[in-house]
Amino acid sequence: MTAVIQRLRAEIAFxxxxxxxxxxxxxxxxLDARSAPGTTAQAAVALHHAYCAVESILVRVVRxxxxxxxxGADWHQSLLHSAALELPGVRPVILSRxxxxxxxxxxxxxxxxxxxxxxxxxxxxLADLSREAQALAPRLLDELGQLDDLLQQVAAIPGSDP
Numbered sequence: 619m620t621a622v623i624q625r626l627r628a629e630i631a632f633x634x635x636x637x638x639x640x641x642x643x644x645x646x647x648x649l650d651a652r653s654a655p656g657t658t659a660q661a662a663v664a665l666h667h668a669y670c671a672v673e674s675i676l677v678r679v680v681r682x683x684x685x686x687x688x689x690g691a692d693w694h695q696s697l698l699h700s701a702a703l704e705l706p707g708v709r710p711v712i713l714s715r716x717x718x719x720x721x722x723x724x725x726x727x728x729x730x731x732x733x734x735x736x737x738x739x740x741x742x743x744l745a746d747l748s749r750e751a752q753a754l755a756p757r758l759l760d761e762l763g764q765l766d767d768l769l770q771q772v773a774a775i776p777g778s779d780p
Contacts, residue, residue, distance in 0.1 A: 622682065626678060627770065670728065684705070695725070720753070
């Protein structure tokens with residue numbers, strides 16, 4: 619089990635670094651009503667990828683600790699919702715309700731980005747989402763650090779399961 623947990627920790631660290639890289643990319647962009655289409659597109663891709671990195675972490679953790687991720691048309695919403703739930707005997711809370719609530723607009727944007735083919739990107743909305751993502755980052759990263767601490771403790775216990 620130790621190897622499985624250590625791999626999970628490494629995968630989480632990889633996705634966490636991707637999240638942080640996308641936020642750094644967003645921080646370097648200046649978005650306003652006159653933003654060039656290329657800048658707007660770069661911001662949209664960075665926001666999409668930032669959320670997807672977080673979602674990847676949740677998928678990895680839930681799949682490993684619970685055995686499967688939610689199914690159905692709303693599985694993305696269910697996954698995010700379940701991250702704030704403690705499952706006694708299975709796993710602790712992954713993310714606080716406050717963090718989950720702050721991630722919801724990014725999940726909404728992820729859906730829009732993937733399915734809004736004929737809709738123009740709004741640079742002001744992207745600027746708002748970028749600020750929200752930047753504001754959420756310290757709490758999210760702290761909670762992911764707590765998760766890593768827990769997984770490290772579990773990996774150190776011979777024969778233990780999370």
